[in-house]
Amino acid sequence: xxxxxxxxxxxxxxxxxxxxxxxxxxxxxxxxxxxxxxxxxxxxxxxxxxxxxxxxxxxxxxxxxxxxxxxxxxxxxxxxxxxxxxxxxxxxxxxxxxxxxxxxxxxxxxxxxxxxxxxxxxxxxxxxxxxxxxxxxxxxxxxxxxxxxxxxxxxxxxxxxxxxxxxxxxxxxxxxxxxxxxxxxxxxxxxxxxxxxxxxxxxxxxxxxxxxxxxxxxxxxxxxxxxxxxxxxxxxxxxxxxxxxxxxxxxxxxxxxxxxxxxxxxxxxxxxxxxxxxxxxxxxxxxxxxxxxxxxxxxxxxxxxxxxxxxxxxxxxxxxxxxxxxxxxxxxxxxxxxx
Amino acid sequence: xxxxxxxxxxxxxxxxxxxxxxxxxxxxxxxxxxxxxxxxxxxxxxxxxxxxxxxxxxxxxxxxxxxxxxxxxxxxxxxxxxxxxxxxxxxxxxxxxxxxxxxxxxxxxxxxxxxxxxxxxxxxxxxxxxxxxxxxxxxxxxxxxxxxxxxxxxxxxxxxxxxxxxxxxxxxxxxxxxxxxxxxxxxxxxxxxxxxxxxxxxxxxxxxxxxxxxxxxxxxxxxxxxxxxxxxxxxxxxxxxxxxxxxxxxxxxxxxxxxxxxxxxxxxxxxxxxxxxxxxxxxxxxxxxxxxxxxxxxxxxxxxxxxxxxxxxxxxxxxxxxxxxxxxxxxxxxxxxxx
DNA sequence: ACTGGCACTCCGCGCGCGAGAGTGCCAGGA
DNA sequence: TCCTGGCACTCTCGCGCGCGGAGTGCCAGT
Numbered sequence: 221x222x223x224x225x226x227x228x229x230x231x232x233x234x235x236x237x238x239x240x241x242x243x244x245x246x247x248x249x250x251x252x253x254x255x256x257x258x259x260x261x262x263x264x265x266x267x268x269x270x271x272x273x274x275x276x277x278x279x280x281x282x283x284x285x286x287x288x289x290x291x292x293x294x295x296x297x298x299x300x301x302x303x304x305x306x307x308x309x310x311x312x313x314x315x316x317x318x319x320x321x322x323x324x325x326x327x328x329x330x331x332x333x334x335x336x337x338x339x340x341x342x343x344x345x346x347x348x349x350x351x352x353x354x355x356x357x358x359x360x361x362x363x364x365x366x367x368x369x370x371x372x373x374x375x376x377x378x379x380x381x382x383x384x385x386x387x388x389x390x391x392x393x394x395x396x397x398x399x400x401x402x403x404x405x406x407x408x409x410x411x412x413x414x415x416x417x418x419x420x421x422x423x424x425x426x427x428x429x430x431x432x433x434x435x436x437x438x439x440x441x442x443x444x445x446x447x448x449x450x451x452x453x454x455x456x457x458x459x460x461x462x463x464x465x466x467x468x469x470x471x472x473x474x475x476x477x478x479x480x481x482x483x484x485x486x487x488x489x490x491x492x493x494x495x496x497x498x499x500x501x502x503x504x505x506x507x508x509x510x511x512x513x514x515x516x517x518x519x520x521x522x523x524x525x526x527x528x529x530x531x532x533x534x535x536x537x538x539x540x541x542x543x544x545x546x547x548x549x550x551x552x553x554x555x556x557x558x559x
Numbered sequence: 560x561x562x563x564x565x566x567x568x569x570x571x572x573x574x575x576x577x578x579x580x581x582x583x584x585x586x587x588x589x590x591x592x593x594x595x596x597x598x599x600x601x602x603x604x605x606x607x608x609x610x611x612x613x614x615x616x617x618x619x620x621x622x623x624x625x626x627x628x629x630x631x632x633x634x635x636x637x638x639x640x641x642x643x644x645x646x647x648x649x650x651x652x653x654x655x656x657x658x659x660x661x662x663x664x665x666x667x668x669x670x671x672x673x674x675x676x677x678x679x680x681x682x683x684x685x686x687x688x689x690x691x692x693x694x695x696x697x698x699x700x701x702x703x704x705x706x707x708x709x710x711x712x713x714x715x716x717x718x719x720x721x722x723x724x725x726x727x728x729x730x731x732x733x734x735x736x737x738x739x740x741x742x743x744x745x746x747x748x749x750x751x752x753x754x755x756x757x758x759x760x761x762x763x764x765x766x767x768x769x770x771x772x773x774x775x776x777x778x779x780x781x782x783x784x785x786x787x788x789x790x791x792x793x794x795x796x797x798x799x800x801x802x803x804x805x806x807x808x809x810x811x812x813x814x815x816x817x818x819x820x821x822x823x824x825x826x827x828x829x830x831x832x833x834x835x836x837x838x839x840x841x842x843x844x845x846x847x848x849x850x851x852x853x854x855x856x857x858x859x860x861x862x863x864x865x866x867x868x869x870x871x872x873x874x875x876x877x878x879x880x881x882x883x884x885x886x887x888x889x890x891x892x893x894x895x896x897x898x
Numbered sequence: 899a900c901t902g903g904c905a906c907t908c909c910g911c912g913c914g915c916g917a918g919a920g921t922g923c924c925a926g927g928a
Numbered sequence: 929t930c931c932t933g934g935c936a937c938t939c940t941c942g943c944g945c946g947c948g949g950a951g952t953g954c955c956a957g958t
Contacts, residue, residue, distance in 0.1 A: 243920090245919065245920050245921085246920070246921080247919085247920075248919095248920095257931075257932085258931070258932050258933075259920095259932095259933095260931075260932055260933070260934090261930085261931055261932070263920090263921070263922075264922095264930095264931085266921090267921090267922080277920095277921085278940095279938090279939060279940070280920085280921070280937090280938050280939055280940095281918095281919065281920045281921055281937085281938050281939045281940070282919080282920070282921090282939080282940075283919080283920065283921095284920095321720065355698075355700060355706075357696075357698045357706070357708075359694075359696045359698075359708065361694060361710075367694075367696070367708070367710070367716075369696075369698065369706070369708055369718065371700075371706070377706075377718050377720075379708065379716045379718065381660065381716075453816060454816075455794060455812050455816065456809050456810075456812035456813040456816065458812075459808055459809040459812065460809075469798055469808075470795050470798040470799075471795075473794050473795035473797075473798065474795040477792060477793075477794065477795065582951090584950065584951050584952085585951075585952080586950085586951075587950095596900070596901090597900070597901050597902075598901095598902095598951095599900075599901055599902070599903090600899085600900055600901070602951090602952070602953075603899095603900085603953095605952090606952090606953080616951095616952085617909095618907085618908060618909070619906090619907050619908055619909090619951085619952070619953095620906085620907050620908045620909070620949095620950065620951045620952055621908080621909075621950080621951070621952090622950085622951065622952095623951095
C-alpha cells in the first residue's frame with residue numbers, strides 16, 4: 221500500500237512541518253528533499269497518504285500537515301533517535317555533576333531537560349516502593365507517637381509521623397528499631413510485607429501485640445500510601461510553540477498542575493531501556509490530547525526508580541527530544557546507582 | 560488638587576475597567592455610577608486625572624485606563640478590603656479543615672487561593688529560621704555521617720545529611736543528641752547561634768573538639784542555608800486574563816519558575832497584620848512588571864512563619880483579592896498555631 | 899463651576915480585490 | 929504501469945478603502 225517513496229514523502233513532510241511550522245506543499249518538498257521525482261508525483265503520493273489518514277489539509281489549497289497517525293508512523297518507522305551533540309553532552313555533564321543530594325539531582329535534571337528540549341519537562345522522584353531501604357530510623361516522640369525516617373538507596377529521605385493505638389516504652393522502640401532495621405535493610409518497599417510477614421511469630425511474645433500494631437501502621441503508611449513526588453519545569457516553553465493561544469495552552473497548564481495526571485504520565489513508565497512516545501489523541505489525559513509526551517524510565521533494567529520526560533506540541537522534534545530524554549534518563553540512572 | 564469628585568471618578572474608572580476589561584468613557588461612566596454630573600464634567604475631571612498621571616488613553620479617541628499610579632491611589636485610599644462572602648468562608652473551612660499535615664495544609668491553601676482569586680497563588684512553607692524547634696533528632700548513620708531531623712512547631716520536618724570531619728562513637732552521638740536537644744528545644748533557629756554560643760565552654764572537655772566541629776556544621780546547614788520551600792498553583796489562570804499572548808505570559812511564567820524570585824516576593828513579607836500590594840512597575844522582578852502581587856504574612860504578630868499571596872494582572876479586583884488573601888493567611892496562621 | 903453642543907480623531911469592521919500557493923485531474927510519454 | 933508537464937480551480941492572506949461609532953477636547957452659555 222505504501223511503498224518506500226511514499227514513506228519518504230511522509231518523512232519529508234513531518235520534518236519540514238516540524239521545522240517550519242507551516243503546511244508543506246508538493247513543490248517545496250520536491251525541491252528541498254532530493255526525491256528525484258516531480259511535484260506532480262509527490263502530489264499523487266500525498267493523495268495516497270491522505271487517503272490512508274497520515275496527513276491532512278487545513279483547507280483546500282494549503283499544504284499538508286501530518287496527523288497523529290502520521291507522526292506515529294514517523295516515530296515508529298521513519299526516524300532514528302538522534303544522538304546528542306557534543307555541546308549537549310557537555311551541558312548534561314556540567315549541569316548534573318555538581319548535584320549534592322537527591323533533591324538537587326531532580327531539580328537540576330528537570331531544568332536541564334526543559335532547557336535541552338525547549339519543552340515542559342517532568343521528572344519523577346525515585347519511587348519509594350521500588351527503592352530499597354538503606355536505613356530506617358524510628359524516633360520516639362511521645363508514648364504513642366513515632367517518627368519514621370526512611371532513607372532509600374537512591375538517597376531519598378522520607379519521614380512519616382505515626383499515631384499508634386498503643387503506648388510504647390523507650391525499650392519497646394529500641395526493639396522495634398532493631399527488628400525493623402534488620403528485616404528491611406536492603407529490601408525494596410514493595411517486598412516489605414513479605415519480609416515482615418513472619419515477624420509476629422518470630423518475635424518474643426512480650427512485645428508481639430505492640431509489634432503487630434506498629435507493623436500494620438508502618439505498612440499502611442509506607443507501602444499503601446507511598447508518596448510520589450514530581451518536579452516540573454519549563455512551562456514557559458509552552459508559549460514558544462503553541463499557536464492559537466488561550467484555548468490551547470490552558471488545558472495543558474491545568475493538566476500539568478494535577479499531580480495525579482503527571483503520575484499517570486510517568487507512573488506507567490518502568491522501562492529504562494526504551495523511550496516511549498504518546499502522540500496527541502493517544503494520551504488518556506483529556507487536557508493533553510493536543511500534545512505529545514516523550515518519556516523514559518531511569519534506573520536499573522527491570523526495576524526503574526522512576527520516570528522522566530517532556531510534554532510538547534505534537535509538532536515536535538521527536539528524534540531530537542527522544543535522544544535528549546534518553547540521554548538524561550541514562551545519566552540520572554547512573555548518578556543514582558552510584559550514589 | 561484632586562477634590563472628592565475626581566477621586567470618585569478615578570474609583571469608578573478603576574472599578575469599571577477591572578470588571579469590563581475595556582477602556583471606560585465619560586458617558587458610560589456618568590450613567591452607570593450616579594455621580595450627579597454630566598459627561599462633560601466627568602471629561603474635565605478625567606483630563607485633570609490624566610495630567611496627574613493617574614490614567615491614560617490607549618489612543619486619542621478611546622476611553623481611559625488606569626495607570627499603575629492610579630491603581631496605587633485606588634488601593635491606598637479608595638478601596639476597602641472586601642470581606643468574604645459566606646460561600647467563600649465555607650469554601651475555606653471545608654477546604655482546609657481536612658488537612659492532615661503541614662504539606663497538606665500548604666498544598667490545600669495554595670489551591671484554595673488560586674481557586675478563590677482565580678489568579679496564580681503562591682504559598683511559602685513556614686520559614687525554618689523563624690520557626691521554633693519542637694524536636695531535633697540526630698541519627699548516627701556512619702562514623703562520620705549524621706542525619707539531622709528537625710521538627711518545628713509548625714509541623715515542618717526537615718532533614719539534612721551531615722558529613723563530619725571527625726569520626727564519632729555512638730556515645731558521642733548520644734551526648735550530642737542530649738545537649739543539642741535540650742539547648743535548642745523551643746527556641747527559634749535564628750536564635751540557635753546564641754543558644755549554643757557558650758556550649759563548648761560548658762561541655763565536658765573530652766568531647767569539646769567533637770562538639771564544636773559538629774556545632775559548626777549544624778549551624779551552617781540549618782541556619783546559613785535554611786531551605787525555603789514554596790508551593791505554586793493556578794498558573795492556568797494566567798490565560799484567563801492576559802490579553803496579548805505570548806509576549807505577556809512568557810516572562811511571567813519564567814519568573815514564577817524561579818524559586819529565588821518567589822522568595823523575594825514572599826520573603827520580605829513578615830507582617831501578618833496587613834495585606835501588601837505591589838503594582839506593576841513597583842515590582843523589582845523584571846518579569847513581573849506587568850503584574851500586581853498581593854501578599855500577606857501568616858502566623859503570630861511580629862514573627863510570621865511565612866508569606867502567601869497571589870500574582871495577577873494589574874487589572875485585578877484588588878479589594879476582593881486582598882480580602883481573600885487576608886482570609887486565607889489568617890486561617891492558615893491559626894491552623895498552624897493550633898498544630 | 900457646570901453643561902450642552904459641536905467638530906475632530908481614530909479604531910474596528912466589512913468589503914472587494916489581486917497575488918500567490920497549492921491542489922486535482924488529465925493527457926501524453928517512458 | 930508509472931511518471932510527468934500542463935492547466936484550471938480553489939482558497940487564504942494581505943491590502944486598501946470607506947464607514948460608523950465611540951470618545952475626546954474645546955468653547956460658549958448659564
